[in-house]
Amino acid sequence: MLEKLQHLDRRWVFLMMLLAVAVPMLADWQVPEKSTLLVRQTFEAIDRLPEGSKILLSWDWDPSAEGELGPMANAFVRHCCQKKHKMVFIALWPVGQQLIDDTIEKLIQADYPHLVYGRDYVNLGFKPGNEGVIKVLLTDLRQLYTTDARGTNIEEIPVMRGLNTVRDFDLVVSVSAGYPGIKEWVQYASAAYPNQVRLITGTTGVSAPLLYPYIPDQLQGMLGAIKGAAEYEQLLLEKYPPTHGEEVGKYQEALRRMGPQLAAHLLMIGLIVLGNILYFASRRKQS
């Protein structure tokens, strides 16, 4: 038995992981969420701003991180819509532009049709240059963004009035999956103008531990992985229950994913424990 388990075919492990994720997902198993301090701080960073504040949303991710970052991106945008903030979208990643289009089409236009493109929000699209883009945004964003993603002259877009540098925004939100992303925003924007650029982020589980040193001075808030997104969704749904006839499920994606995540984590712990039992048993046998 011991021998058999020690040489367990990895496909059995794959099958267990598949079941651990699929069964709770199909059963729509949801677990209660309690928000932590960091998530509450992130929430407050948007919530405390007065109505109509100008927010720069930088979509620095691609579809590979959709599972983790999609729900938090949606939550950030819904929060901004609820608070009637003005939103300016940019992307430091090439496919970020498509993700912004998705957000606008499936979220803003679907659930907040009263918001007008150009007046309440605008998509400036992707610009190559990684941290170079951030540096230009710090001095004169109109140098780089002469038009929006649709080709409209930036001078003719009402929401862009009075916005010349990143410092003119009340808050910068970076949904970040790696390089270039929130680390570059901290190093080039927040570090350069400590009291003038306020930053919050939603990031992947692997990136989050590397960002803790920047909190709270250079980074005012952070959502780490799907857990952070779920807590944020919970706070948002509690404070702003859907009233516009929004499709609620769209804003519970992270909460829904916490069930499969719990099962997967428990499986991992079980596998590690089993692996160690086998290891110590075989060592005893050898000795």
Next chain:
Amino acid sequence: MKRTIPLVITFVCGVVLLAAHFSPYTHRWGEAAMIWFDILASIAFLLGGGNLLKVHLKKVFAQQAGWAYSLITVVAFVVTLWVGLVKWGAPPAAHLEHYGESFAHVPLEEFPFTYSVPGQLPKTAERPLLPASVRAQLSQADGQVVFRGWLLPNQKSDLLAYHPTLAWRCLVEQLAKAAQPSAGFRGKLAYYPEPQALAFRGSMTPQERAELEALSPSAVWRSAVAALYEAGQRQTEVVAPTAPERFTPEQARKISPALDYDPASRRLQIRGPMSLSERQALEQQFPLARPKLTADPALTSAHQPESSTVPLRPSAHQPGTSIVQGESSTVQLGTANDQQRGFADPYRHHLWKALEDQGPLTAKQAEVFQAHWERRWTVEQLLEAIRMAGVGEPTEKTACQMLAEKEQGVADIQPIGPLEPDQTLRPEQAAAIRTWAAGPNLYLEDLLEQLAKTSGGQSPGFIQTALQNFFHQVPTEAEAKKTLCVELLRAGPLTEAQREFLLADYRAEWAWRTAVGELFRQAHQVKFPWSGQYNAAGSPFWWIYEYMFKPLTATMFALLAFYVASAAFRAFRAKNVEAALLLGTAFVVLLGRTAAGTVLTGWLPDWLGWLRVEELTVLIMTIFNTAGTRAIMIGIALGIVATSLKIILGMDRSYLGSAEK
């Protein structure tokens, strides 16, 4: 020399960037260096693409191991590059296409008409340049402001916003009035300075051509008019698989004289380009959604003042019948609610009965049906919209009027003039609307005809505007039934017959709209083929992104879960104290990232709260993790400084492709 030049460039760039970081006087140098870096990086991308092709094609031709993967890489690279660069299949930008208009090139300097008004261009230190939209067309000569071309509405707005004085704004108003095409061509003819194009809306008649050619002897002008005439004579036609019930050739010509329709062959034709409003009018040839009928308060109170339960139009059906098969205690339609309101809505009852006759429906579907019906428009809403449209609005004074008042010595100049008189809906007009709304097929033109009869001519403008605005938001009956079908399907199953009943009309409507859309597309003369977005919805690039890139990258990332689980089982062993510590930390963080932590240790009293798993997770992340990460970051930073200095000073030359120090 081959090595010295790169070394010198590296040294100079390094020193400039360092200086730019510390000294504001050298910021511009740093920016210039960064621009050159971007240019070189772009070239590196090209070289990288070339290298990718070279390496993989070599592998494919040599049939080396894994050549099939290389082939897929090459094909994916070339296809994505192609569809992205040439914007294959991407429609042009809608706001630049000027649908319904034909263009002919007329250079600005050759445009034969100039207009002038006495005055001067304002001089402002804040805005030394004229607005970009008029800069090429506006000038000043001999105490006159001269404009070449016809002033467009956006140009007028830009000029009005350019300088705030009444004198300037009045001058702009005078110029806008003067710089227009002759009366017969207003709204048809325009000149766009950016593409330097003379534009004509619709199809030009021979008489219009003669009149336009007579305006100027300029050869460029006459040839442009001839080109516009030719463009307006191009015939386009499509055969529609289905046609609206009441659509006739007369109906087509009413929409536009350039349109023609043959009912026998269902051939729809147009001469010249089609405008968006023509397309919309063609598409809206189907009956509008039937309203939710409510009791007429006037009728109710007039006939039975003590009760509000007089049926306006009593239902022919027996009230009280359960509409849910096998579930007698469920929602009942056309009964209780109607009795409360005092009438029944026969169409609603008919619709439900028809559905019920063709298959079973659940209680949830009955609720969905009820909710759908509650969302339908009502006659009262329509009447209210018309009443609101009739409310008089204040008139806005022109700048010239205010300037005249100022010159007359008026002390308090108000920009708002007297209120327009209110216009009201007469009782016979309201009755006509109610009669129309109770009819079987609701066509807007029928309503306009009935209103015109009651008004003794044409129906008043405010009613027409209100009706058009109101019904712009109302779906057709076929669309409403399709929406109902989707909602019912979400709530439960529908039989084939039920689906067919709800979708048949919409299918016919969709086929007609597709044909109209095709005619619109074929008749349109594309002005700027490359102006659209490469990733527009429906374009090949969009398909690649949506259905290949997105699922493939998400799958790759998701695979991590399986490999991490397998690796944890095989390799995560508590072989020594450090490994055991790491293992314990991993357990705490794994549990702390889920609700399990709360469940396991939530019972701990407050004085032991720090031992709760979620608190321990925060402790680990903010103290131990932060300390470790900071140490690593500082180490990396020192390493970068040391390596950069070595590169700048030429001590490390490995980037030149040599191990030589």
